[in-house]
Amino acid sequence: MRRFPILTLALLAGIAGLGATAPAANEALYDAPPPPDAVFVRWLDGDGTPAALGPVLAPVAGAESEFGHVSASETRGIAPGAHLSVVRATDGTPVLIQEPARDAVGQVHLILVNAADGPVDLVVAEAGAVVLADVAPFTSEVRAVNPVSADLVVQDTRSGNALGHAALHLQRGQDVTLFVSPAGLRVIPDGFGAGPLLP
Numbered sequence: 001m002r003r004f005p006i007l008t009l010a011l012l013a014g015i016a017g018l019g020a021t022a023p024a025a026n027e028a029l030y031d032a033p034p035p036p037d038a039v040f041v042r043w044l045d046g047d048g049t050p051a052a053l054g055p056v057l058a059p060v061a062g063a064e065s066e067f068g069h070v071s072a073s074e075t076r077g078i079a080p081g082a083h084l085s086v087v088r089a090t091d092g093t094p095v096l097i098q099e100p101a102r103d104a105v106g107q108v109h110l111i112l113v114n115a116a117d118g119p120v121d122l123v124v125a126e127a128g129a130v131v132l133a134d135v136a137p138f139t140s141e142v143r144a145v146n147p148v149s150a151d152l153v154v155q156d157t158r159s160g161n162a163l164g165h166a167a168l169h170l171q172r173g174q175d176v177t178l179f180v181s182p183a184g185l186r187v188i189p190d191g192f193g194a195g196p197l198l199p
Contacts, residue, residue: 034069034196037080041197042067044179044188045087045115048094052076053084060194068194085140087115087181097140102175104144109175110152111190113140116180118158125151125165133157147172154180 034040043059054076060068072080083099095115102109112122114135122132122143132141134157147170154163164185166178175190 035071037072038069039072039075039078039080039082039084040067040069040192041084041086042194043086044113044177044186045181045183046092046094048086048088050086050094050096052096053078053086055198057197059086060197063191063194065188066191066194068197069192070197074198085113085177085179087113087138087179089115089138090117090182095138097138099140100142102142106172107144108147108170108172109190110143110145111140111175111177112142112154113177113179114138116156116163116182118156120163120180121155121157122178123153123155125153145170152178154178154185 041053041057043064047059047064049056049058055070055074057070060066067083072078072082078084083102085097085099087095087097089095097113099111099113102111110122110131112120112132112135114120114137116137119134119136121130121134123130131143131145131152135141149169152166152168154166155161156163163180166185166187168176168187170176177188177190179186179188
């Protein structure tokens with residue numbers, strides 16, 4: 001009969017144990033994927049939960065502008081796959097803005113979220129070409145473009161006054177949100193790192 005030293009047997013037992021625990025360890029390294037009927041929510045301004053959303057949710061600290069997810073079954077009739085941004089009205093009330101679909105494969109989506117007092121336009125800075133026109137307050141519009149560099153301006157539709165400038169270097173696979181509010185313009189690369197919004 002072949003004999004194995006005690007140390008060798010101990011090492012073999014340890015390796016076997018590692019093999020058994022490896023899947024659990026790997027699972028701990030990654031967040032659970034969103035549910036099949038996920039709704040994606042982020043907070044661009046404020047931290048309240050609009051009544052239209054349904055469950056009482058809160059932004060994840062440090063990832064407020066990142067999308068988190070919740071099952072559509074937990075909401076008040078919001079369709080699976082929807083992208084939603086929570087902003088703050090002038091009186092501080094949280095408002096839910098549903099964004100258009102991001103469905104242009106191979107292009108970059110420019111998402112304009114308007115929380116300003118009036119309608120706004122998104123235009124190319126020097127050429128004056130209109131990218132998005134007359135976006136109403138507390139709504140959102142999207143434009144799919146090729147990944148290029150561009151200097152853009154968000155301006156008041158009625159007066160033409162500039163509300164903010166954005167020098168963008170667009171990259172394939174990275175959508176960008178332009179969020180305009182009474183405080184000015186913020187450029188936010190879209191991210192999905194907030195994870196689940198309910199336990």
